[in-house]
Amino acid sequence: MDHLMKITDLNVVFHIFGADVHAVRGIDLELNKGETLAIVGESGSGKSVTSKSIMGLIPNPPGEITSGEILFEGKDLVQYSQKQMQKIRGKDISMIFQDPMTALNPTMKIGKQIMEGLIKHQGLSKHDAKERAIELLQLVGIPNPEKRVDEYPHQFSGGMRQRVVIAIALACNPKILIADEPTTALDVTIQAQILDLMRDLQEKTGTAIILITHDLGVVANLAKRVAVMYGGKIVETGTLDEIFYNPKHPYTWGLLSSMPKLHAKTDKLLAIPGTPPDLSHPPKGCPFAARCPYAMKVCIDHMPEYTELSKTQKAACWLLDERAPKVDPPSTIGVGGEA
């Protein structure tokens, strides 16, 4: 099957203060038409850098894609110039940002901010673009769009602004929508509304979504496939069910255990001890080895290969090697009634 997007061995390095920070270290990802792929991981795992690489928005300097390819409909975006990328951005691939309070230009009417992309990519006249902007506002559930199209961002609440940001992203019917922590900055009730809206819009438009998040609740709500990132690498991928009910990588176990549970007996929050590796000196072996309760000698010095667990699931962990001792996942994972 032809993938809509295929990332192969992507490496991104930031040259900062004389050190080379290896933010993304050889990741492979595929995205199919109309599907939702979640990239999960904690801060600094490289998930945002991956999404910025796809958009061609890695600031250079200091950032640099040192190797790998990002094939979009068969064409390698890594080789594209900024000029060529400008034709892709907003048209074929667009993005929703984390903080709707700062993602909109405070001195420009929101209608105009939506129209910009339409005028640029679809060559619409101002009048037509405005009509379309009103339609889009309606689509993302903003009441009274004819009036609100002429208002400024400060006249909207946080949730409403995120809807505007989504309208901007969807303006030109992109094939891929990258949502970078789309609900992190919102109230919990608003989060649910925004997630509903995104799922709704995906059904209507058939856009593929790459969802970047550290919130497994959001993942459960929206994603079909999950890639778990750690230390600039993808440590496990699988379908939503596989990741939630049959996780194989100790880091995935840790992530699932640290999800707060409503019906838990204790009020203690479980955390993964330690901190992520310093990516200016990336570890030779498995990046999680230093924090992994099951780490063996081999983990320190040798990066494990992926083990195919099913057609859709694979994980990079020495525990999956046939010579390794058998380890059961901790009981704290318990995914209760979510999804």
Next chain:
Amino acid sequence: MGRYILKRIGYMIVTFYVVVTLTFLSMKMLPGTPFKFANRLSPEQLNQLKHYYGLDQPVPVQYLQYMWNFIHGDLGGSFQYGMQPVTEFLMQRFPVSMQLGIESMIFGTILGILLGIISGIYRGRFLDWGMVTLTVVFISIPSFIFAAILQYFFSVQIRIFPVIGWSGPMTHVLPVISIGVGVMASIARFMRTEMVEVLNQDYIVTAQAKGLSTSAVIYKHAIRNAMIPIVTVIGPMTAAVVTGSLVIENIFAIPGIGSQFIDAIVTNDYPMIMGTTELYAALFIVTIFIVDILYGVIDPRIRVSGGKPS
């Protein structure tokens, strides 16, 4: 908006009234008299003079008299010029200072904003580095030194512009540049900082993510937002330049209000000092008012909260 403007005008009147009163009172506290040879005059002669200028009245009476005249547009007569009305001097001299100030501001602001934008876009590169160095130099050199250097090169060495005077465009060039470079340097630095900050904002990334070209991102999204704080500094700076050009006026023998003001202070010419101070104050108050209105035009957030119907 109308209500907001009315309210502001009310505040302006109150502010101005306070300034006039304080100026009047401080005149009363100045040591010495306006009379050149006061120590040689007999007490009778002194009293006669004081009576002539109305200085023998109790202070509250003088104050009411002054305010009464003030409301009727009479700022009194200049002591040093045989009671010729102060307003006449101000009307004659002020436009020259105003013109010099405004020309300098236009020169400095336009160049400063341009330099700041360029510097901000190319931050950290050689161009930016050169620009920052240049602005530090221009801010540090006092305008009168710069004026003397300009005079030496452009009037003495390669006689393009006249050394002094204020008659026709050619005479304006050197004084305007002398004052303007300082303005340019301050505004360039300010604008650069704002540009760097705005270019790091999330909405710039949003604009890029829409696929806009780099120039569209800068013109449509960055510059307008970076300009907002600049407007606030331009107002007070204009007032400061108009009222602070007296050294340059002296160097280029420009018949502005600055030299007049100094003379008035030296000779205790009370009405002249008060008149000039009041004019400066009025200028300052009006400029700040205009800036606030402009601020609302550029920044929609202010416009709405100011004009919210209550």
